[in-house]
Amino acid sequence: MGVVELRGIVIGENQNGESSKRILVLAKDVGRVMLSARGAKNTKSKLLSGTQLFSYCDFLVYEGKGFYSLTQADLIESFYGIRMDMDKLAEAVYLAEIVEKTCPLGMEQDETLRLLLYALAALDKTQLPPRLISRIFEVKYLQLSGFLSDGGCMVCGMEEEPLFFNETSGEFLCKAHCHGGEIPLLSAVQKAISFVAQREEKQIFAFTLSEEAMEQMDAVLRRYLEVHMGVSLKSREFSKEL
Numbered sequence: 001m002g003v004v005e006l007r008g009i010v011i012g013e014n015q016n017g018e019s020s021k022r023i024l025v026l027a028k029d030v031g032r033v034m035l036s037a038r039g040a041k042n043t044k045s046k047l048l049s050g051t052q053l054f055s056y057c058d059f060l061v062y063e064g065k066g067f068y069s070l071t072q073a074d075l076i077e078s079f080y081g082i083r084m085d086m087d088k089l090a091e092a093v094y095l096a097e098i099v100e101k102t103c104p105l106g107m108e109q110d111e112t113l114r115l116l117l118y119a120l121a122a123l124d125k126t127q128l129p130p131r132l133i134s135r136i137f138e139v140k141y142l143q144l145s146g147f148l149s150d151g152g153c154m155v156c157g158m159e160e161e162p163l164f165f166n167e168t169s170g171e172f173l174c175k176a177h178c179h180g181g182e183i184p185l186l187s188a189v190q191k192a193i194s195f196v197a198q199r200e201e202k203q204i205f206a207f208t209l210s211e212e213a214m215e216q217m218d219a220v221l222r223r224y225l226e227v228h229m230g231v232s233l234k235s236r237e238f239s240k241e242l
C-alpha cells in the first residue's frame with residue numbers, strides 16, 4: 001500500500017458516476033490493472049487527457065486495499081492522429097478490446113504492451129492500411145500468447161509453399177498432413193504470416209498485401225482466433241461497415 005508509479009496504456013474505460021471513471025491500463029511489469037480516476041471527466045481535471053483510450057502515460061497511483069486510485073497522469077504519447085481517422089480509430093478500438101478480453105490477469109504482459117504500442121504507432125504515423133495493421137498485430141499476438149509457431153505445418157513444421165488451412169481445426173498443414181476440407185493459402189498470405197512470425201518489434205509493420213490476399217488473411221485469422229483463443233469480436237468487423 002502507498003503511492004506507486006505505473007507506466008502503461010489505457011485499453012478500456014467506463015463511467016463511474018457523473019464525473020469519474022474507471023480505466024483499465026496495461027502496465028509495464030504488472031499487466032492489466034484497473035484504476036479509479038476521480039473527477040477525470042471534468043473538463044478542467046488534470047487527469048482528463050491521460051485517462052482517454054490509448055493514452056500512454058506515467059501514472060501515479062495510490063494503492064489501497066484491493067484498489068488503485070489515480071492521482072496523476074503524465075502523458076507520454078496520446079496517438080492523437082488515430083482519433084482523426086475513422087478507419088484507424090476502428091482498428092485501434094479493436095486492438096484495445098482484444099487485449100482487454102484475452103490477456104491474462106495478474107501477470108506481466110510487457111511483450112504485449114510493446115506490440116500494442118508499435119501497432120498504435122503504425123496506425124498513427126504510417127500509411128499502411130489500418131486493417132492490415134490489425135492482421136499483423138493478430139499474428140504476433142497469437143505467437144506471443146503461445147498459439148502460433150513460426151507459420152509452418154503444425155504437424156511436421158514444413159514451411160514450403162503451399163501450406164493449407166483447415167477451417168475446422170484451425171490448423172496450418174502441409175499437403176501430406178491435410179485431412180480433408182483444407183483451403184490452400186495464397187503465397188502472399190503464407191509469406192506474410194512467416195514474415196511477421198520471424199521478425200520483432202516495429203519491423204513487422206513493413207509490407208503490404210493485395211486486396212485478395214488481405215481477404216484471405218482476414219478470413220483465416222478470424223477463424224484462427226476463434227478456434228485457438230475463443231474470441232470473435234464485433235469490433236473486429238466494424239471498419240468494414242464504415
Ligand SMILES: [Zn+2]
Pocket residue numbers: 153154155156157158173174175176177
Ligand atoms: Zn506437415
